Amino acid sequence: MVTQTLAVVLGDQLTIDIAALRDADPATTVVLMMEVADETTYVRHHKRKIAYILSAMRHHAEALRDAGWTVDYVKLDDADATDSFTGEVARAIGRHDPERIVVTEAGEWRVMAMLESWETLFGIPVDIRTDDRFLASHAEFAAWAEARKSLTMEWFYREMRVKTDLLMADGKPEGGRWNFDKENRKPAKADLLMPRPLAFKPDAITQEVLSLVADRFADHPGSLDEFDYAVTAADAERQATYFFKHALPQFGDYEDAMLSGERYLWHSILSPYINSGLLDPLDLCRRAEAQYRAGRAPLNAVEGYVRQIIGWREYMRGIYWREGPDYVERNFLGHTRELPNWYWTGETDMHCLSQAIGQTLETAHAHHIQRLMVTGNFALLIGADPAKVHLWYLEVYVDAYEWVELPNTLGMSQFGDGGLLGSKPYVSSGAYINRMSDYCGRCRYDVKQRIGPDACPFNALYWDFLARHEDKLGRNPRLAMPYRNWAKQTQADRDATRAQAEAFLDSLDASGPAGY
Secondary structure (H helix, E strand, O other), rough: OOOEEEEEOOOHHHHHHHHHOOOOOOOOOEEEEEHHHHHHHOOOHHHHHHHHHHHHHHHHHHHHOOOEEEEEEOOOOOOOOOOHHHHHHHHHHHOOOOOOEEEEEOHHHHHHHHHHHHHHHHOOOEEEOOOOOOOOOHHHHOOOOOOOOOOHHHHHHHHHHHHHHHOOOOOOHHHHHOOOHOOOOOOOOOOOOOOOOOOOOOOHHHHHHHHHHHHHOOOOOOOOOOOOHHHHHHHHHHHHHHHHHHHHHHHOOOOOEEEEOOOOOOOOOOOHHHHOOOHHHHHHHHHHHHHHHOOOHHOOOHHHHHHHHHHHHHHHHHHHHHHHHHHHHHOOOOOOOOOHHHHOOOOOOHHHHHHHHHHHHHHOOOOOOHHHHHHHHHHHHHHHOOHHHHHHHHHOOOOOOOHHHHHHHHHOOOEEEEEEEEOOOOOOOOHHHHHHHOOOOOOOOOOOOOOOOOOHHHHHHHHHHHHHHHHHHOOOHHHHHHHHHHHHHHHHHHHHHHHHHHHHHHHHHHHOOOOO
């Protein structure tokens, strides 16, 4: 065959009609897919995350072949592998002598820089196409942001609702409100009828990948035991169908709830499949809306689900590309502490953290409130370096790609950008965790105590955080009430609280080196 086009498909572009293939002729196109060492080790990715991505890529290559494409697939352990995207493209040019390269834009800055260098390096045209799987282009988001003094996600979300006509009625939001978040904060109780996501038995391709990952990435965090992720578009679709039927109706009510031993509750577990390209995000939103229109799911559940996808997900991508590569260096609060070593083991006597971290290491999954108000809240309260917190989140979650994870972690969770994303830091004492979970009732610490050997560490840390940063946060209107409450306390009580926090922080510093 005469190769006119080398079409490069990256590991998070597992979409059959990806832009790079949209108008290509299978008779004169070679599709290049690459497993490269650089992408598995630039951070110490969770073993399960690596296994998911590699298996999904290998299955997608088979799907492309079945659809009539010629696929040149480079495996991680190929004898002549170069370990980088650029090195593998160079080798593929040597094999196929294409007239041009076509690729869909990368999701991350560092990979995009590689794509942009290829035309000069290889001396052939490189067509970098817009990733139209997203609703808002980079230019569209930049124009929206340029016209605003405050980049509040809610306003962007409303524009996406209007653009897509999702949950709209005669130009107005369904139910007369844009946002039903206040109705999505109910604590849950253990329920034997709670839905469980589907489990997918590893086939021969996945078994081969699991062996490779176990051997090659033994020092990476996490477990491969009972690997059960979907790795094909068909199986991801089965999980989506299951979610809409069995979990979506109660997703809204219990979106923020946490329960001991319950990893998933009513969450969809679809984000890995969306972010890697196996599922279409807008299609999922339209199907969720159809459940509401048919009376099979309440508005608060469907609106909450839609908001996560066309609101937060799109907004995070917009912020990531607008703010640029130095965003990762922002550290508004000047935090420098290392994360405790048990963020890589889960071995802590704080039950909420052991639950959230433990399931993360087991499955590479935790839902958004576990990430924001347990692991993220704790990291912010102790003053952990936001860049290092970002690296931990990027490592351990199967759905974590930098474009979506970095703004969520550094901006929303750690307030590293000083309020670009969030109007206040997401911090709380143990009271919030107690209200939204059953964790505190199973903990050796007493959530109602602030001082003493049995006091919940979150309590003193919360007040100490406010005291440490009063110069930067004291005038924040959303923190006016806690600062008033702090001021009302006696000096002796404030001193005792801060001494309690200091002693706890000293114990963290003495616990050993961090795990990266």
